[in-house]
Amino acid sequence: xxxxxxxxxxxINYINTLCNSDAVDFxxxxxxxxxxxxxxMVIAGSTGPINLSIPVVxxxxxxxxxxxxxxxNQSAWQQTHFRTLVTAxxxxxFFQHYRDELELLFSVPPILLFEWNMRCLTWLLSxxxxxxxxxxxxxxxxxxxxxxxxxxxxxxxxxxxxxxFLKYPQVFEDRVGFLPxxxxxxxxxxxxxxxxxxxxxxxxxxxxxxxxLEV
Numbered sequence: 722x723x724x725x726x727x728x729x730x731x732x733i734n735y736i737n738t739l740c741n742s743d744a745v746d747f748x749x750x751x752x753x754x755x756x757x758x759x760x761x762m763v764i765a766g767s768t769g770p771i772n773l774s775i776p777v778v779x780x781x782x783x784x785x786x787x788x789x790x791x792x793x794n795q796s797a798w799q800q801t802h803f804r805t806l807v808t809a810x811x812x813x814x815f816f817q818h819y820r821d822e823l824e825l826l827f828s829v830p831p832i833l834l835f836e837w838n839m840r841c842l843t844w845l846l847s848x849x850x851x852x853x854x855x856x857x858x859x860x861x862x863x864x865x866x867x868x869x870x871x872x873x874x875x876x877x878x879x880x881x882x883x884x885x886f887l888k889y890p891q892v893f894e895d896r897v898g899f900l901p902x903x904x905x906x907x908x909x910x911x912x913x914x915x916x917x918x919x920x921x922x923x924x925x926x927x928x929x930x931x932x933x934l935e936v
Contacts, residue, residue, distance in 0.1 A: 724748050726872045727787070727838045728758035729775060730845060730904045734883050735875045737920050740851045748872055749788035749835055753777075757876055759787065760834055762904040766809050769897050772877065773802050777834055788835040803827040806906070813892050815913040819848065845905055849917030875902075887923045889916075 723742035727749070728735060735758075739745055753759065760775040776793040777783060783790060792798075803824060810816040826844060831837035875883075886901035889912050894900075900907075908916040 722746055724872055725874075726754075726757060726759055727835060727842065728762070728875070729760055729773075729838050730762045730841050730906050731758060732763070732875050732880045732902045733887055733905055733908055733920055733923075734880075734902050736845075736849075736851070736905050737887075737923050740846075740921055747787075747835075747839075750786050751872070752784055753787045753790045753834075754873060756878075757873055758880070759838065761877065762906070763877070763880065764806070764809055764904050765891055765893055765897070765900050765907050767893050767896060770900055770903070771805065771809065773805060774798075775802075775834065775837070788833065790834045792831055792834050792837060794830045794832075799827045799830065810892060810906075810910040813910040816910045818913065819909070845909070848909055848914060849905070849920070850914055851917045851921060885924075887920065889919065 722744045723738065724746045725735070725739065725748070727747040731739070760777055762773050764771050764773065776796055776798055778791040778793050779785070806816075806823065807820070822844070826840070831840070881901050883902060886899075887908075888899060888901075889908055891899060891907065891911055905916070905920070908920070912919070
């Protein structure tokens with residue numbers, strides 16, 4: 722079983738790690754960690770990477786288990802995130818295929834961050850056709866010896882350090898160069914549902930559970 726943090730529209734290598742595992746535990750009972758992809762994602766913009774962050778109740782002072790952390794919906798973060806996606810990917814080959822569904826997804830204010838991330842991941846996996854046969858769980862594993870811990874291996878500081886990078890056409894590549902290992906949404910909007918097979922068959926250095934960086 723793979724133990725990994727549940728992220729907000731995760732990066733490409735995260736999806737590869739996830740879908741090459743028989744069963745996945747999201748360690749929902751562990752404390753929420755700041756400066757992680759639990760409440761943020763990175764996409765491509767016309768001037769470089771764009772970080773989109775979800776505000777949480779308590780902000781930096783929260784020490785609750787991940788599955789109890791509430792989203793701060795006082796700001797219009799969903800509207801901002803969706804509009805940013807429209808601006809960044811409106812001219813990409815496949816964005817219009819998913820725009821209506823995404824707009825609906827971002828129209829319902831979530832309460833818990835964990836539930837929102839699961840909703841986003843479930844939608845994403847269905848679009849890249851990798852949801853079948855994947856056993857996702859938020860339960861505590863019964864046998865720690867059978868668990869490979871990769872939580873917080875992919876972070877805002879380390880996400881673009883895992884090589885070799887999976888390359889594909891990007892909207893702003895002619896302006897800012899190729900940006901590796903962005904949110905899986907970037908690949909979906911650029912090459913469509915075939916992104917699933919491309920990611921599943923990608924070979925790179927899998928995370929070493931004994932040497933991942935804590936942030």
